[in-house]
Amino acid sequence: MYTLYYLPNACSLATLTVLLEMDESVSLINKNKVTDFSVINPVGNVPVLIDEGKTLTEGAAIMLYLLGSKTNQLFPQDKSDQQKAIQNIMFANATMHPAYGRLFFITQNMTEGPEKDMALIAAANAINTLWESVEAQLENRNYLGGESVSAADIMLAVYSRWGEYFPVEIKLGTRTTAMLNRVIERPTFKQALLMEAENDN
Ligand SMILES: N[C@@H](CCC(=O)N[C@@H](CS)C(=O)NCC(=O)O)C(=O)O
Known part of the structure; x- marks a missing residue:
């Protein structure tokens, strides 16, 4: 336990x-x-x-x-597939999570005004660039690791829900949205x- x-x-x-x-x-x-x-x-x-x-x-x-x-089922047995799975976990944890973290930081630490609005937009743009890279990876697969869900997909699904807390536009591609929905529906x-x-x- x-x-x-x-x-x-x-x-x-x-x-x-x-x-x-x-x-x-x-x-x-x-x-x-x-x-x-x-x-x-x-x-x-x-x-x-x-x-x-x-x-x-x-x-x-x-x-x-x-x-x-x-x-x-979340982690492959093959060594080279494992390396890719770890890379995806690190992308989620060390790249996407901190990108969303900037939205929380700006919201909590900057005073209201145009500078704060600009900072939030810049942070959202950085997040959108990362989601674009996810969209590109999903061109020929249903999940980051292939055809079955992985830990990284689950991590990304959790972070994707944070966008709604902020007055910015987070753009998710159609393949990304479908993948995240499949995870959230599990x-x-x-x-x-x-x-x-x-x-x-
Ligand atoms: N690098 C850490 C970051 C974890 C992190 O930022 N956790 C947030 C929640 S998503 C947290 O606990 N923040 C402190 C708080 O909100 O009190 C990890 O991956 O575990």
Whole structure:
């Protein structure tokens, strides 16, 4: 049984979905309900995964830890396919996630006015360039890794939901939209959202 520290709709939703895809049991703890979360993760971020007393941090590292823990459909067995799957996970975690992070940072730290509006548009443009690269990769495949869903697709689906929080236009291509919808419609994704909501009640 794993324990996952999360925030609703945050990047930890991808960790939870992957745990469910791998048929793992998990109990949830909302970060905001912890008195001193810095004891658990000094940098204050979710996801944090506890596995038999081991505290694991950093979303991509947790993802690779889980995917390597047993054979599963989300991670290929072939070494060169694995390298591509890791590259996709890193693209999601270290490139797309921080690009959305800029929208959150600008919103929280700049005062209202034309400079803030321009900064938000610049951040959105950078995100749109990244989604264009996803669209190009999906030209001859249904998911980033091929014909079956991977951890990176799940991570991108979680981040794609953040665009609606901001007064900017995030442009998703038709193939990208179809891929993200397929992920969001998966029973595990729906179950993860339900578990977060129930745990917060
Ligand atoms: N590099 C970190 C970034 C994680 C991150 O930014 N998490 C956000 C949620 S998506 C967070 O916990 N922010 C702190 C907060 O909102 O209190 C990772 O991949 O785990």
